[in-house]
Amino acid sequence: MTRLGTVRADAARNLEAVLTTGARMLAADPGASIASIAAEAGVDRSTVYRRFASREDLLAAIYDARLTAIEQAITDARLREAPVAVALHRYVENIITVNRTWPVDLGRMLADDTVHSRRDAAVQEVDTFLERAVDEGLLRTGLPEGWASVLLPQLVHLVSRQRPELGPGQAADIVVNTFLHGLGVS
Amino acid sequence: MTRLGTVRADAARNLEAVLTTGARMLAADPGASIASIAAEAGVDRSTVYRRFASREDLLAAIYDARLTAIEQAITDARLREAPVAVALHRYVENIITVNRTWPVDLGRMLADDTVHSRRDAAVQEVDTFLERAVDEGLLRTGLPEGWASVLLPQLVHLVSRQRPELGPGQAADIVVNTFLHGLGVS
DNA sequence: TCTAAGTGCAGCATTTAAGTTGCAGATAAC
DNA sequence: GTTATCTGCAACTTAAATGCTGCACTTAGA
Numbered sequence: 001m002t003r004l005g006t007v008r009a010d011a012a013r014n015l016e017a018v019l020t021t022g023a024r025m026l027a028a029d030p031g032a033s034i035a036s037i038a039a040e041a042g043v044d045r046s047t048v049y050r051r052f053a054s055r056e057d058l059l060a061a062i063y064d065a066r067l068t069a070i071e072q073a074i075t076d077a078r079l080r081e082a083p084v085a086v087a088l089h090r091y092v093e094n095i096i097t098v099n100r101t102w103p104v105d106l107g108r109m110l111a112d113d114t115v116h117s118r119r120d121a122a123v124q125e126v127d128t129f130l131e132r133a134v135d136e137g138l139l140r141t142g143l144p145e146g147w148a149s150v151l152l153p154q155l156v157h158l159v160s161r162q163r164p165e166l167g168p169g170q171a172a173d174i175v176v177n178t179f180l181h182g183l184g185v186s
Numbered sequence: 187m188t189r190l191g192t193v194r195a196d197a198a199r200n201l202e203a204v205l206t207t208g209a210r211m212l213a214a215d216p217g218a219s220i221a222s223i224a225a226e227a228g229v230d231r232s233t234v235y236r237r238f239a240s241r242e243d244l245l246a247a248i249y250d251a252r253l254t255a256i257e258q259a260i261t262d263a264r265l266r267e268a269p270v271a272v273a274l275h276r277y278v279e280n281i282i283t284v285n286r287t288w289p290v291d292l293g294r295m296l297a298d299d300t301v302h303s304r305r306d307a308a309v310q311e312v313d314t315f316l317e318r319a320v321d322e323g324l325l326r327t328g329l330p331e332g333w334a335s336v337l338l339p340q341l342v343h344l345v346s347r348q349r350p351e352l353g354p355g356q357a358a359d360i361v362v363n364t365f366l367h368g369l370g371v372s
Numbered sequence: 373t374c375t376a377a378g379t380g381c382a383g384c385a386t387t388t389a390a391g392t393t394g395c396a397g398a399t400a401a402c
Numbered sequence: 403g404t405t406a407t408c409t410g411c412a413a414c415t416t417a418a419a420t421g422c423t424g425c426a427c428t429t430a431g432a
Contacts, residue, residue: 030215150344
């Protein structure tokens with residue numbers, strides 16, 4: 001380590017590597033050990049413990065990164081003002097990118113109050129958007145309560161994992177098309 | 187224990203309780219300990235170890251139960267002979283029931299060769315059925331390769347968890363309708 | 373009544389991961 | 403050149419889960 005670059009730049013790189021590698025490994029196996037994450041990130045186990053007081057602290061940092069990315073994705077999609085069709089596609093595209101960098105499942109961290117409320121706020125924002133989508137005639141009326149709200153993230157999650165070869169735009173095309181029209185004829 | 191009923195009947199009940207409780211708890215948290223599963227199932231930790239040589243053995247028994255239920259669900263739906271619309275609904279309905287009893291994710295057990303091949307066979311069966319659904323005009327042509335094949339189980343999984351209040355038939359209605367037509371207007 | 377099967381309970385050894393710390397080496401900044 | 407910072411390495415302690423076993427107790431069935 002530290003053959004090239006500055007000490008501080010290395011430190012920053014290591015921090016990011018631990019976070020993103022941790023996110024990836026914890027998504028694949030929520031029980032992944034700090035040792036295995038550190039090894040995969042190319043740092044020593046003790047280095048991780050010098051940055052994060054505990055395993056839970058590392059998890060919190062990862063979930064925080066995901067939440068921040070989600071909030072940014074929502075803001076960027078302008079869910080409240082943009083035309084619903086445009087906002088939907090952009091939101092999906094953004095979240096696909098988020099899912100690929102921070103694939104961890106927030107459902108596993110709802111014990112933390114901060115995580116819980118930030119997540120609720122994001123969900124609420126999307127729910128409101130979906131209501132607008134109904135009002136403006138993009139989505140059918142009379143759908144099962146909350147169904148759109150759980151279906152959309154699931155489709156995004158699915159395409160994020162199953163279609164790594166597609167860019168976010170193309171992947172979003174599939175999600176939006178499936179979300180609106182399904183796979184049946186006509 | 188064993189205030190009512192026979193010793194053997196108790197033993198059978200305990201075995202089933204450990205398996206189903208284990209499936210439920212491991213689905214919620216793959217790292218759930220044998221001790222916590224035993225406690226939830228109302229038996230002693232040692233009883234679990236008398237029936238299963240190891241933790242892995244217990245997991246194998248649970249995955250085996252799920253696989254068997256899936257195979258039964260496929261057979262019962264008559265995916266090869268029944269009209270595609272009928273077979274689809276019946277398959278979905280059956281798998282919803284399977285998911286509710288054995289919610290564990292098989293993806294976590296693909297190390298085991300037997301599990302892997304049995305799962306592959308089941309997936310292949312459904313894939314073939316989906317091809318027939320395209321041939322017979324139920325599904326669109328030109329869909330992304332393998333997309334229907336991963337979407338359908340995901341929808342079933344989603345509705346199994348998110349709509350516990352619905353019977354398998356009604357839940358299957360939602361899945362099939364979403365699968366074929368999405369949530370958009372017309 | 374006697375036996376076999378099953379169970380809870382308590383205790384044990386082993387393993388694994390978490391978390392901590394001291395030391396020496398490397399490098400950027402001064 | 404000196405110092406402060408970051409690192410890997412190695413050596414702990416502690417906590418928790420796995421896996422095993424002996425003992426007493428209960429009950430069904432011979």
